[in-house]
Amino acid sequence: MPEGHTLFRLAREQHAAFAGREVHVTSPQGRFAAEAELVDGRVLDEVTSWGKHLFAVFGPDVVHVHLGLYGKYTSGRGIPPEPRGALRMRWEGPGEDGEGVWTDLRGATACELLTDGEMGLILDRLGPDPLRKSDPGKAWARISRSRVTIGALLMDQAVLAGVGNVYRAEVLFRHGISPFRAGRDLGETEWTAIWADLVVLLRAGVKAGRIVTTRPEDRSRRRGAVTRDDAHYVYRRAGLPCRICGTPVRTEVMVGRNLFWCPTCQAV
CATH class of the missing domain: 1.10.8.50 (Helicase, Ruva Protein; domain 3)
Structure with a gap:
């Protein structure tokens, strides 16, 4: 299972690639389709992590991901490949320099849409993170x-x-x-x-x-x-x-x- 440093890196990379811009969010597999539609085309405020949890903030809504044992992101630039297999969630955006960027999520234990309050409940259940300012x-x-x-x-x-x-x-x-x-x-x-x-x-x-x-x-x-x-x-x-x-x-x-x-x- 990916440990905290991996999620911290993912949050930093996704924030750099997508934050501050509109993101096209889809769920080719369909399991996240209804939630993806709610945030599709909205501006991503930030991506952050705490421990093994990843949080992408779209205004009052938060996409929460826990990779678990089998979850994995793949990312790239330009036109993304044709969706194949159990592709839970795909992001596409213009990128900082205008060139297209994309990231795909497969196999995650959790991929869900939360409110700010529900995100807070998860954070309240977690212990201090050595990569964050915590006690x-x-x-x-x-x-x-x-x-x-x-x-x-x-x-x-x-x-x-x-x-x-x-x-x-x-x-x-x-x-x-x-x-x-x-x-x-x-x-x-x-x-x-x-x-x-x-x-x-x-x-x-x-x-x-x-x-x-x-x-x-x-x-x-x-x-x-x-x-x-x-x-x-x-x-x-x-x-x-x-x-x-x-x-x-x-x-x-x-x-x-x-x-x-x-x-x-x-x-x-």
């Missing part, structure tokens, strides 16, 4: 009272918005914290360090368009582009030696997703 103390208030494992809490979007399976595994490794430790057993200093690290990691993800969590000294080569094999400490490295201690990385399912950790560097 990490709100997450700490939940974590510090919880018997739930920190590995599960980091995946709970009501606790912390935008962190998914990759950032969960990697930030806990980077701080030597077992994913099986209860939230209430985490120290406030530890949480402050985790939050600060997530801010840095997600911002780096926005800039690079990918998740890289390893430090240069822990890679097979310290200079040049980071290879896929060098990008992570534990994520999808089950059975491989830990980059720090050599212990085989372990995996098991936690809150429906495969968790990865080093049992030595992240001892309970």
